[in-house]
Amino acid sequence: MQIKFTKPEMEKLLELLNIAEWVLTSEDVDEDERKEPYLKLLQRLYHEAYEGGMTKEIVYDKAANDYYFNEDWEEEVQARDFIEEYEDASFWDELVFRLADRDIDRKMNGKPPKNFEEHVAMFTKIQSKYEEEFEKNNLENLEIVAPKAKPAKAEKNTKASSAKKTAPKKASPAGKTVKASATKKASPKKAPAKKTAKTKKA
DSSP states (O other): OOOOHHHHHHHHHHHHHHHHHHHHHHTTTSOOGGGGGHHHHHHHHHHHHHHOOOOEEEETTTTTTEEOHHHHHHHHHHHHHHEEEEHHHHHHHHHHHHHHHHHHHHHHTOOOOSHHHHHHHHHHHHHHHHHHHHHHHHHTOOEOOOOOOOOOOOOOOOOOOOSSOOOOOOOOOOOOOOOOOOOOOOOOOOOOOOOOOOOOOO
C-alpha cells in the first residue's frame, strides 16, 4: 500500500506524530518494552520524512542512528499548543473527578452507592462544588493537612505493694494538629471553565 502526501500534508502528519510521541513517551522514566513496536515505526516514518527533504522538522543523529524532532520547529507549530491545552484540561478533570470519588468513598465508608442514579447525584453535587472552588480560587486553597494526633491516655493510679502509694502519673499532653504547608501555587495551569457534569459508573 502506498500513500502519497503533499508537502503541507506531510508537515501536518509530522505534527500528529509529534503529538503521538509526546503522549507515548513524555512521562517515561524507564524503558517500556510494550512501546518498542510504536517507537520503531515512528523512527521509520521520521527516516522517510528526513530522506524526503523534511530536514527543517527532523534531525538525524548519526552517532546514535536516531531521528528526532528539531526543537525550534516544535516551538513554532500548533502541535505544542494542542498538547498544552489537552494537559491543562486533563489536569482539572482528573483533579475534580478523583477528589469527588474520594469524597463519595469517605461518605459511604467504602460501600458502593445503592444504584447508579444515587452515585450520579452524589458525584454531580461534589463535582460542582470543586469546579466552583477551582474556577474562583484556582489552587490557592488546596493544602495537605496532617491527620489529627490522638490524645495521649493518662495512666491509672496503682497501689504499691508496700504501705506507700505510687503517685499517679500525669497524662502527657495531646499532640497538636499539624498543617503541612503544601499549597500549590497556580502555575501555568488555568482555572477550569465550568463544564457539564461528567460521571463515572460506580
